[in-house]
Amino acid sequence: MISSQTTMKGSMLQIADLDVVFGTGRMRVDAVKGVSFAVAPGESFGLVGESGSGKSTILRAVCGLAPVAAGRIAVDGAAVTNPRSQTFYRTVQMVFQDPYGSLHPRHTVDQILAEPLAIHGLGNTEERIVATLKDVGLGPSFRFRYPHQLSGGQRQRVAIARALILEPKILLLDEPTSALDASVQAEVLNLLDRLRRERGLTYVLVSHDLAVVAYLCERLLVMRHGETVEETTAAALRAGTVASDYARTLIAASRGFSRGEPVAQPAGIAAQ
Amino acid sequence: MTGKPLLEVENLKVRFHLRTGTVEAVRGLSFTLGRERLGIVGESGSGKSQTGRAILGLTPPPGEVRADRLVFDGTDLLTAPRRTLRALRGGRMTMVMQDPKFSLNPVMTIGEQIVEAYRAHRKAGRAEARDKAFAMLEAVKMRNPARVFSLYPHEVSGGMGQRAMIAMMLVTDPDLLIADEPTSALDVTVQMEVLRILDELVGARGMGLIFISHDLKLVSSFCDRVLVMYAGRVVEEMSAGALARARHPYTQGLMRCLPTLAADVRPLPTLLRDPTWAG
Numbered sequence: 001m002i003s004s005q006t007t008m009k010g011s012m013l014q015i016a017d018l019d020v021v022f023g024t025g026r027m028r029v030d031a032v033k034g035v036s037f038a039v040a041p042g043e044s045f046g047l048v049g050e051s052g053s054g055k056s057t058i059l060r061a062v063c064g065l066a067p068v069a070a071g072r073i074a075v076d077g078a079a080v081t082n083p084r085s086q087t088f089y090r091t092v093q094m095v096f097q098d099p100y101g102s103l104h105p106r107h108t109v110d111q112i113l114a115e116p117l118a119i120h121g122l123g124n125t126e127e128r129i130v131a132t133l134k135d136v137g138l139g140p141s142f143r144f145r146y147p148h149q150l151s152g153g154q155r156q157r158v159a160i161a162r163a164l165i166l167e168p169k170i171l172l173l174d175e176p177t178s179a180l181d182a183s184v185q186a187e188v189l190n191l192l193d194r195l196r197r198e199r200g201l202t203y204v205l206v207s208h209d210l211a212v213v214a215y216l217c218e219r220l221l222v223m224r225h226g227e228t229v230e231e232t233t234a235a236a237l238r239a240g241t242v243a244s245d246y247a248r249t250l251i252a253a254s255r256g257f258s259r260g261e262p263v264a265q266p267a268g269i270a271a272q
Numbered sequence: 273m274t275g276k277p278l279l280e281v282e283n284l285k286v287r288f289h290l291r292t293g294t295v296e297a298v299r300g301l302s303f304t305l306g307r308e309r310l311g312i313v314g315e316s317g318s319g320k321s322q323t324g325r326a327i328l329g330l331t332p333p334p335g336e337v338r339a340d341r342l343v344f345d346g347t348d349l350l351t352a353p354r355r356t357l358r359a360l361r362g363g364r365m366t367m368v369m370q371d372p373k374f375s376l377n378p379v380m381t382i383g384e385q386i387v388e389a390y391r392a393h394r395k396a397g398r399a400e401a402r403d404k405a406f407a408m409l410e411a412v413k414m415r416n417p418a419r420v421f422s423l424y425p426h427e428v429s430g431g432m433g434q435r436a437m438i439a440m441m442l443v444t445d446p447d448l449l450i451a452d453e454p455t456s457a458l459d460v461t462v463q464m465e466v467l468r469i470l471d472e473l474v475g476a477r478g479m480g481l482i483f484i485s486h487d488l489k490l491v492s493s494f495c496d497r498v499l500v501m502y503a504g505r506v507v508e509e510m511s512a513g514a515l516a517r518a519r520h521p522y523t524q525g526l527m528r529c530l531p532t533l534a535a536d537v538r539p540l541p542t543l544l545r546d547p548t549w550a551g
Contacts, residue, residue, distance in 0.1 A: 050462055051429040152316065182526055190540055250460055256489050256492075
């Protein structure tokens, strides 16, 4: 581990020595082991790694959806409470991977967007819904449709709208485009990029696609087996000047399949 | 490729007669497959998955499959008795589906499912089937085959689930494997492992592979030949190496809208669909 161990003043989200443990005894799984990083306001930070590397678990731990065994999580300088407060959810919102599973199938878009407003006691429901829909590139005609009447990209836009309607400062994005077609992915990535610039949002993006991470994020953490491999920048990723062999393996793999090169060795022995 | 083709498809049509009208998912698709890797690429709704399903006879009920010719290694799949089809399916031709979460049996351990798949097609005792299942779990590079054998599908990650699925589909040594987005639920390094496993098997056993995917770049780096589908038709067929010289605007658009590490284009170009492509 190289950096961000020290307390960064003025960071929007700070994670220090985070441990997440599932199960006990023989079935004990250490999903996240001593991970630390800090994200500045308006910055976009990526988490990449293979299945089971703990990248999504970190997002879930931030939201209070995974058992934190040790470590600190601070949002906007203040340690989070357990359970998370209402204020926390006004500040931090999450967009999940699967737009088919994360929207209530029997609620209209209008109901889906009105619910967080009702929970937080916010008025102007009408205006906020119309404005947020417009912001994510959906016209007012989508307002009274059900999720099954929408395409995957449109659903993900609704999921993004649901997160944005509370005007949060931090958006946790868990593989937001991996369930979408390439052309739709481009639209959603453009949307996320624009929203961040316009609203000064802070992103934490989990993705297995290095090109997506390089597109949306400035800095990123490469993870493996719940541990930090290295913290690096999108520029280093593009230039191929990453420090660890594992990150180089990831870059090589993202270029596509190649025969004969030692790119695709078994996960346990790769890149050593 | 050499000799007689493994699979011949001529003018394949898949239609769904629904209350709201007829949906034509596949509209006149033709190709032959040898013992090679054929990629079928397209976006959601292009008919690529329905093509794979139709070949195996897995088109869901309101669907209707028509073709001038649909022959697998001398067996006419359109007229063969169900008994013959059942013996072929899962034995000599198998399919790896998109999502291990929905295609594995949630109330059976992974090991038992592989044993069941093997014993359904080969005369084998439990012990032999068990050994075979272990060997297969090892072949798909499970770190701890013995542990994975006794786990239920919900207890493994997506990547492991998909490898288990591949183990199950390859345990009977099929001649034709249809892989429908087999790696899109996996992350890059695991994806490469799975592809390497598939690549070895296709090479070593002389299997035919139909690789269905939305990922044009991946398919072209893995397959010998690529069919690009749009709205139920093939808009372009090319050898995989010729991707950079793709002629059709849809193929070109698909290539361009992907973010890459090499170039930082912002905003990403989006794909403008031309109604004439659907023809």
